[in-house]
Amino acid sequence: MNLNQLRYLREVARNGLKVSDAAETLFTSQPGISKQIRLLEEELGVTILVRNGKRITDITEPGRIVLDIAERMLRDADNLRSVGREFNSGGRGTLVIATTHTQARYALPPVVARFTQRYPQVRLTLREGSPEQIATLLRNGDAEIGIATESDESFADLVTLPCAQWTRSVITPLKHPLLGAGPLTLEKIAAYPLITYDFAFTPDSPIQRAFDAAHIKPNVVLTAIAADVIKAYVEMGMGIGILAKMAFDPARDHGIRLINADHLFAPSTTRIALRRNAFLRGYAYDFIELFSAPLNRKAVAAALTAPAAD
Numbered sequence: 001m002n003l004n005q006l007r008y009l010r011e012v013a014r015n016g017l018k019v020s021d022a023a024e025t026l027f028t029s030q031p032g033i034s035k036q037i038r039l040l041e042e043e044l045g046v047t048i049l050v051r052n053g054k055r056i057t058d059i060t061e062p063g064r065i066v067l068d069i070a071e072r073m074l075r076d077a078d079n080l081r082s083v084g085r086e087f088n089s090g091g092r093g094t095l096v097i098a099t100t101h102t103q104a105r106y107a108l109p110p111v112v113a114r115f116t117q118r119y120p121q122v123r124l125t126l127r128e129g130s131p132e133q134i135a136t137l138l139r140n141g142d143a144e145i146g147i148a149t150e151s152d153e154s155f156a157d158l159v160t161l162p163c164a165q166w167t168r169s170v171i172t173p174l175k176h177p178l179l180g181a182g183p184l185t186l187e188k189i190a191a192y193p194l195i196t197y198d199f200a201f202t203p204d205s206p207i208q209r210a211f212d213a214a215h216i217k218p219n220v221v222l223t224a225i226a227a228d229v230i231k232a233y234v235e236m237g238m239g240i241g242i243l244a245k246m247a248f249d250p251a252r253d254h255g256i257r258l259i260n261a262d263h264l265f266a267p268s269t270t271r272i273a274l275r276r277n278a279f280l281r282g283y284a285y286d287f288i289e290l291f292s293a294p295l296n297r298k299a300v301a302a303a304l305t306a307p308a309a310d
Helices: 003-014 019-026 030-044 061-088 101-107 109-118 131-139 186-190 206-213 227-235 282-291 297-305
Strands: 049-052 055-059 093-099 122-128 145-149 158-166 168-173 193-197 219-224 240-244 256-260 268-275
Touching (some): 003 030, 019 030, 055 061, 101 145, 101 227, 101 240, 109 122, 131 145, 131 158, 145 282, 186 206, 227 240, 227 256
Parallel strands (some): 093 122, 193 219, 193 240
Antiparallel strands (some): 049 055, 145 268, 158 268, 168 240
C-alpha cells in the first residue's frame, strides 16, 4: 500500500467515479489508476469499487470505510509536509482563503492589508464562492481557511467558529416611493420586484424565515452571488434589493439609497471554517486573529482538536 494508491482512489471518488477525469486531474494515465486501485484491493482483500465492465458504478460498503481512512491518511500526510514547511520557510509560503464575495469585498480588505504588511513573503489567495463551494474547497484541501455565513449541513464535518454578526438592509433607486413611505415592512417590500442573494431564500435563511412567518411571498426577479451585482441592477431600476448592510458604501454608491431593515430580519453570523485536526501554519493563526481578535491561536487550536459533536 502507498499514498499514491490512496490518492488515486480519493480522486476517482471526487470525480464522480470517472477514472478518466481522475487521471486528468492527477496528470497520469487511466490504466495506471485502475491498476493501482486493483492492487490496493488485492492487498486489503476487499472490493472497493463496483464495476460493470470497464465502468465504475458505485463504491462498496467496505470501500467507503477504506475511502474514509484514506482521506484521513492523506490529510495527515499533508499535515506532515506542513510541519516541515513551517519550520524551514522563514515566514514564506501561501495561504488560501475561501470566502463569499461580500466578505472578500467589504470585510476582508483591512485584514488583508495588515496581514500582508506583517507577512510580505506569504502569497495570499482569496477564492470566492457560495457556502457550499467554500466547504468543498476546505474539505478537498484546496483552502486552509473558510469564511462564510451561518453553519449548515455543508459544514457538518468541519470546525466552525463564530466571529461576527451582520445585518441586512433594503436598497432602492434614487427617489423610490419606499424612501418616503414611513417604517419599512415586509408587505411594502413584497409590493416591488426584489433582487437579492442566491442563498437568500434557502430554508435556513433569515430572509426566507421572515417572509414565511408573515405568510408573504415576495416577487423575486433576480438573484446573484455578488452584492455589487445586486446594487448594479437596483441602480438600473429593475427593483429593490436586500443585501448585507456592510455592502453599502455611501462614498461610492451614489445611485442607490439605503433603508435599515434590522427590525425585519434576524442577524446572521459570520464563521471561520477549518478542517478538523488540520495543521495550520503560524501565519494562518495570525490571519484568523486579525479577522476576529477573540479567536487567538490557543482558542483555534483547541477547537481543531476537540472531539466532533455527535
